[in-house]
Amino acid sequence: MPHTHPTHHYQLPHFEGDILQITDLHFSYPDGHAALHGIQLCLAQGEKVALVGPNGAGKSTLMLHLNGILGDSGAVTVAGLPLNPKTLPQIRAAVGLVFQNPDDQLFSPTVFEDVAFGPLHMGLPEAEIHIRVDAALESVRMSAYRERLSHHLSVGEKKRIAIATVLAMNPRLLVLDEPSAGLDPRARRTLIHLLRDLPITMLVSTHDLALAKELFPRMIIMDEGRIVADGPTLELLQDQGLLEAHGLEKP
Amino acid sequence: MPHTHPTHHYQLPHFEGDILQITDLHFSYPDGHAALHGIQLCLAQGEKVALVGPNGAGKSTLMLHLNGILGDSGAVTVAGLPLNPKTLPQIRAAVGLVFQNPDDQLFSPTVFEDVAFGPLHMGLPEAEIHIRVDAALESVRMSAYRERLSHHLSVGEKKRIAIATVLAMNPRLLVLDEPSAGLDPRARRTLIHLLRDLPITMLVSTHDLALAKELFPRMIIMDEGRIVADGPTLELLQDQGLLEAHGLEKP
Amino acid sequence: MHADAFDRYYHAESPLHRLDPRVKVFLTVAFILSNALLSDGVWAAFGLAWLLILFANRFSGLGVEFSFKRSFIALPFALAAVSAIFIPAGQPLAEWTIGPIQLVPTDFGLMRFASILLRSWLSVQAGILLVAVTQFPDMIHAFEHLRVPAILTTIIAFLYRYLFVLTDEVMRLLRARESRSAALPGLKSGGSLFWRARVAGNMAGQLFLRSYERSDRIYNAMLARGYQGQMRTLRSHTMTRRDWLILSLGLFALIFLQLLARL
Amino acid sequence: MLFSPAPLHIPDGFLSLIISLFFWVITVVAVGMAISKTNKTLGEKQVPLMGIMAAFIFAAQMLNFPVAGGTSGHFLGGTLAAIVLGPWAAILVVTAVVGLQGLLFQDGGLLVMGANIFNMGILTALIGFGLYRSVINANKTTRLIVAGLGAWLATMAAALLASLQLWLSGTSQLQVVIPAMLGVHALIGIGEALVTVAALAFIMQARPDLLDAKAVVEKGGRGWIYGGVLISILTVLLSPFASGDPDGLERVAETMGFLDRGLSASYQILPDYTVPFLGETALSTIVAGMVGALVLLGILVLIGGLLKRRAS
């Protein structure tokens, strides 16, 4: 098949300013459960932000809005583009979403196919796809795993490949849902180094406040579908009352 | 309901001495992977012990030996009974095993049915089963959930039900595989209180050294199928070199 | 836990491993077809077919007896063909009376039975060798190249990937049930058969819902990476001259075998 | 061993080429229709859903339950899939499962795969879904009972058809294979029915939305009821008839012109298909086989092309 789609079609136009803007985002699940109540949020380019909060706070729900898997209320703007069905492909290329469970993210038989899935569906030419895949695997230091079968990998390895699958799409904004869950201390350490070295804007949900403290200068606390605090991580972690009120614990 | 059956009728024979003895336990998986090399271990009644070590150390493998799901080498003795096919059913009544993922533990539609599985399988009379289930749910503080569908519970709730399913069997020894993984800080705190208050001998594997420090006076470190350290938790946690050598981090 | 027990691929550096998967799949199917075309009792042709298998084994780097040693999996099914021995045709060989039943094995029947078994046994060996020298994902690519509908091959690719995830899940469920299957001295344990079947049913229902809900999450993950309803694949294999050569050699051998069988 | 060859997975070599190709053709058509139907109803979601559900069936086959004396029942899952996912989706799912079993585990052959898919997928979808759909407005107990009945009948129908295929291929004698296969599967079917009912009850409790009348009706029209009931009746009538009086079946076949020379004849006509104008030569047989293979290939290419056009 001749894939002749030009790459630039999927590249966002150059853009200065906040990479992500959310204004008054509401969302209810089809069963009527209201999961988000008026979320207000801005992310500047290059920021690395932690998103914390108890189980059921709405963190995953919010993240699924960032590239239009849920919702279409027009409350989300990515790199200046308001999210709507027409901009969707561009926005999905700009926002890389990594789910909590790598077994839900890695759905192809081999590592290569999985990492190539995004670029392939963006319609990139074959040569470009190979370049992208190699670069993505290189940056998570998994180049040697190119031809491996996904089900032969350990949890930590799967996690890294899952990150590579979205890096291959050259996202402007990386969104990770609980990347450290289930990792042993050594694998967690490797992940921290990896995230620290990636030069991309990041929004990361986590229950691991020690990780948040170490990696993210800014922290957002959610509870019951609302943002209840947004500020410098170190400051928020000092506020014992705030943490306790939202089921969190000082690391 | 007049529940007048005395519970102690349906108990394993009384026994004094070490509840668990393992002498020189070796194990290889069918694919040839040698997972345990000469494990030596004693647990006195009433002890609460943490089992730590990096991913792949063999913690889960060891735990699966404690009630005969894996292995049959005769190296394991529970409450004076050497583990073999004949004693297996009794040993399963004595050792309550809770798996890491509560979804693997709960297979019945309602909470009640799940907790009642063990007692039903043991052939207890109906009145006794009700007593057992109520007591087990009470001790994890989930009595109100008796008729709920386990499918719809939160992770933290499922975890507590999973513990109740083995408590209903009145085990002598409770074996928990990574009970705190995936819990938010509040649920983790609730779990700590629960484990502290249960008056049963316990062996708990965990990656969460802070939890180990708080709950378990004794700690066993495993790596590559061997026990590499066994002693008072606070002492072992001081030994920076030891921890680092086995991929652990001081909490 | 690992369900790697399902992996039938054996790695080795061999000409057969390097061969284009299309050629391997095509020749395997052709070989099985050729077996089906052999009439009963042409022992020489069956022998030659086995020789071809041995030859292929030789070039797989896995040992000449590789497929032979694993080829008895279809044997239980042979029971279905046993009755062929007693077809009332040809010469009776003996007469056995078992109670009210009278069994008369005939020479025609025996030949028929042996031929069915041989055909099946040869075909199974070809299949075993194919999966031993071809990574399953490559095989799926071969089917794509051979124009099997993309939806079907993609479904099989998903199946392959999640086979391992879900069987692990089942194994853990079974362990959970096993670990709580206890007994006390003096009490009859195990419950009724109905209850046991219901527990198995609950486990199946549980697994079904979890799989169903997982497919939603995977769909989300696919959407997040630009999926718009159509699967695309990189056609990653190209046929070399060597591939064409081996393909023609293989087909030639099979045609020769067929001709020999008709002489 | 995790996957012992189930008695229903016919290996290569046990069916004659004609029977194999015949069922391949039917199966290819049915699968082609299933692809286009699921495309319409499930849309782009179908690929992950079908794949995971196929993996589910695979995994569910490991769910055994102790029956007695060290034996255990196994679960096949086709009926459950047909009821919850709908018949078209179930056909695709079972096709994927049988395909993988044949390809990866040599559990069931390649040339006979069409017959295997037909026996285990298409028949099951007809009976399982058809019967369940016919009582869709009844109360829960009735629906569960009918689902159980469907599971049992689907198992029996598959066994019956497999026996007939073996007989027509000249591999087995009717009076032996029918009682043997039906006897074994009557038991297997009971286990299948029990587990299917329990699993359905579970799903009705936990996710009633998947099984409400509207959702089920959407998945397949009334035609499935007629098809399902018809095949069920045929199975019920034919099974005792065939096992009690196999010669009767023989007579029926004879009068319908299948056979002309009594029992032994079936062993001679079917393996020796020839092309008329070439006479009974080696070449003729080869050509016949090739024509069959080409027809098959043609249908596959045609369906592939159709789908591609539809997609773009």
Ligand SMILES: Nc1ncnc2c1ncn2[C@@H]1O[C@H](COP(=O)(O)OP(=O)(O)OP(=O)(O)O)[C@@H](O)[C@H]1O
């Ligand atoms: N598909 C759904 N249908 C209905 N309600 C849902 C659905 N998914 C989530 N919810 C509900 O929406 C709320 C927010 O869920 P969400 O998954 O966003 O929480 P979270 O902050 O990510 O929690 P966790 O830390 O446990 O991952 C919860 O109350 C949850 O029960």
Ligand SMILES: Nc1ncnc2c1ncn2[C@@H]1O[C@H](COP(=O)(O)OP(=O)(O)OP(=O)(O)O)[C@@H](O)[C@H]1O
């Ligand atoms: N079913 C299996 N077949 C073969 N090898 C296995 C199997 N299960 C585990 N292993 C291997 O045995 C070793 C010990 O595994 P085990 O699950 O006991 O580790 P663990 O200490 O529990 O690790 P984790 O902290 O990740 O849970 C690992 O190297 C693992 O890869």
Ligand SMILES: [Mg+2]
């Ligand atoms: Mg979440």
Ligand SMILES: [Mg+2]
């Ligand atoms: Mg473990």
